Amino acid sequence: MADVILQNIGKTYNKGAVKAVTDASFTVEQGELFGLIGPDGAGKTSIFRILTTLLLPDAGQAWVLGNDVVKNYKAIRQQVGYMPGRFSLYQDLTVEENLRFFATVFNTTIQQNYHLISDIYVQIEPFKHRRAGNLSGGMKQKLALCCALIHKPKVLFLDEPTTGVDTVSRKEFWLMLNNLQQQGITILVSTPYMDEATLCRRIALIQEGKILSVETPQQITAAFPFALYAIKAAQMNLLLSHLRQSPLIHTCHTFGEYHHITFAQNTPHSQSHLLGYLAALSHTQVELKPIVPTIEDCFINLMN
Amino acid sequence: MSNPQAVIWADKLSKHFGEFVAVNQISFSVQKGEIFGFLGANGAGKTTAMRMLCGLLLPTSGSAAIAGYDVYTQTEQIKQNIGYMSQRFSLYEDLTVAENIRFFGGIYGLPDKQLKLKTDELLHTLQLHTEAKTLVSALPLGWKQKLAFSVAILHEPAIVFLDEPTGGVDPITRRQFWDLIYAAAQQGITLFVTTHYMDEAEYCNRICMLVDGEIKALDTPANLKKQHQAQTMDDVFYHLARTAKRTAD
Numbered sequence: 001m002a003d004v005i006l007q008n009i010g011k012t013y014n015k016g017a018v019k020a021v022t023d024a025s026f027t028v029e030q031g032e033l034f035g036l037i038g039p040d041g042a043g044k045t046s047i048f049r050i051l052t053t054l055l056l057p058d059a060g061q062a063w064v065l066g067n068d069v070v071k072n073y074k075a076i077r078q079q080v081g082y083m084p085g086r087f088s089l090y091q092d093l094t095v096e097e098n099l100r101f102f103a104t105v106f107n108t109t110i111q112q113n114y115h116l117i118s119d120i121y122v123q124i125e126p127f128k129h130r131r132a133g134n135l136s137g138g139m140k141q142k143l144a145l146c147c148a149l150i151h152k153p154k155v156l157f158l159d160e161p162t163t164g165v166d167t168v169s170r171k172e173f174w175l176m177l178n179n180l181q182q183q184g185i186t187i188l189v190s191t192p193y194m195d196e197a198t199l200c201r202r203i204a205l206i207q208e209g210k211i212l213s214v215e216t217p218q219q220i221t222a223a224f225p226f227a228l229y230a231i232k233a234a235q236m237n238l239l240l241s242h243l244r245q246s247p248l249i250h251t252c253h254t255f256g257e258y259h260h261i262t263f264a265q266n267t268p269h270s271q272s273h274l275l276g277y278l279a280a281l282s283h284t285q286v287e288l289k290p291i292v293p294t295i296e297d298c299f300i301n302l303m304n
Numbered sequence: 305m306s307n308p309q310a311v312i313w314a315d316k317l318s319k320h321f322g323e324f325v326a327v328n329q330i331s332f333s334v335q336k337g338e339i340f341g342f343l344g345a346n347g348a349g350k351t352t353a354m355r356m357l358c359g360l361l362l363p364t365s366g367s368a369a370i371a372g373y374d375v376y377t378q379t380e381q382i383k384q385n386i387g388y389m390s391q392r393f394s395l396y397e398d399l400t401v402a403e404n405i406r407f408f409g410g411i412y413g414l415p416d417k418q419l420k421l422k423t424d425e426l427l428h429t430l431q432l433h434t435e436a437k438t439l440v441s442a443l444p445l446g447w448k449q450k451l452a453f454s455v456a457i458l459h460e461p462a463i464v465f466l467d468e469p470t471g472g473v474d475p476i477t478r479r480q481f482w483d484l485i486y487a488a489a490q491q492g493i494t495l496f497v498t499t500h501y502m503d504e505a506e507y508c509n510r511i512c513m514l515v516d517g518e519i520k521a522l523d524t525p526a527n528l529k530k531q532h533q534a535q536t537m538d539d540v541f542y543h544l545a546r547t548a549k550r551t552a553d
Binding site: 009040041042136137164166168169171192194195207237254255256264279296298303 | 475476479486503507538
């Protein structure tokens with residue numbers, strides 16, 4: 001049996017006026033690093049709160065480690081770790097006091113499970129007598145992860161652990177997650193950063209409370225239904241408006257250095273037709289090449 | 305050399321908090337209509353620098369002028385001539401769309417007549433006219449952010465400071481947001497932007513990269529990639545930010 005199972009879960013707020021989650025189903029296997037990928041307001045946090053037994057679903061059923069999230073919530077709470085999106089440790093306790101508090105609440109000690117957190121904890125240990133409220137964002141994140149791990153949970157729920165964190169710290173954080181996964185912990189993590197999707201074994205793309213797709217990142221990008229091209233030229237902004245006006249083009253989105261385009265009709269002549277059209281509009285330094293879609297390309301396509 | 309004619313001009317600008325040097329002698333200038341990306345790891349000093357440039361925090365040493373106004377002596381004039389928008393604070397959730405526009409227009413001293421014209425124009429551009437009486441709390445995040453940006457430039461400031469304006473926004477809205485940024489730049493507004501999305505760094509005319517309170521790189525994205533022999537701005541950022549000595553602490 002999978003560690004986490006969602007079956008047609010629904011959740012509304014304000015007497016049904018706000019549909020936070022609609023008919024969401026997916027499973028997370030034992031030992032899997034599973035990503036829930038979507039923008040703010042997509043319903044990620046509602047799903048986390050339902051699975052951690054902090055919120056009752058309006059529809060559907062869900063199980064964590066074989067326990068129903070409504071009927072057996074106490075059994076679930078003993079066995080999972082949860083790092084909420086908002087920093088929720090005690091600001092006026094020190095680093096060490098917070099960690100000891102969470103260990104004690106779960107009837108264990110820091111020493112007993114220290115091996116699980118040692119890699120992460122050594123980075124904040126120099127500040128162990130500092131109050132949690134006075135830590136920087138990156139340090140708070142590491143402490144929160146330690147506190148979520150100290151009772152040796154079987155499943156770890158991490159709600160947007162990397163939001164607002166810079167690229168370097170984000171990369172470090174994902175290395176930590178990989179280490180934890182290798183120790184057999186099942187991890188469900190959410191993120192609004194599409195580039196982090198490829199670091200998960202499987203992902204669910206979520207938008208406006210609906211699951212758009214559940215696959216491995218490779219399967220999702222392989223299922224992109226069009227031939228995708230990257231294009232750039234000297235005048236990127238002008239290029240964008242010309243591409244959007246052209247009947248040759250189906251979609252056009254900015255992607256950093258390049259724009260990503262799909263053709264209205266992809267024929268062997270599409271590329272040369274487009275280059276001719278752009279040359280007639282006096283574009284210079286035009287570069288056009290076929291590319292493999294990213295998760296963000298797929299997400300935009302599924303949103304439409 | 306910094307050019308005192310520029311819209312933003314800083315020369316050896318520093319901020320110390322006791323022994324700690326948060327911003328260390330930064331010098332740069334930003335031209336009218338430029339989209340200027342201000343990047344750095346958490347704790348690099350971005351917020352401190354931005355607060356000084358917005359007239360909210362007195363520098364320890366160095367000089368800077370924003371839209372021609374001095375950051376030591378003319379902070380009130382600075383505040384009247386800039387717009388500011390951040391991911392965290394932008395609009396009043398318990399006011400309607402129209403009330404927010406009226407509130408911020410009023411704060412910036414727009415006359416009633418002009419305010420009415422501007423309100424209609426803004427609601428039309430954002431296709432929000434049917435939502436004028438909707439509470440901002442009921443708008444999707446992407447719409448909120450677009451509205452917040454439009455409100456921040458309602459008084460036609462010389463400069464608008466955008467602090468992570470697209471954090472958490474869906475990929476389509478994020479791109480629409482940049483359409484608004486380009487349109488503002490074309491009107492001659494100078495954009496000073498921070499972001500954690502490295503693809504967005506590519507959309508800036510120039511990038512300034514802060515490491516440990518100092519400017520470690522300042523150039524166009526294309527030149528920065530060339531200098532660091534990197535494929536993407538993400539690589540450039542990683543390369544530079546990793547050299548940081550001080551922790552985000």
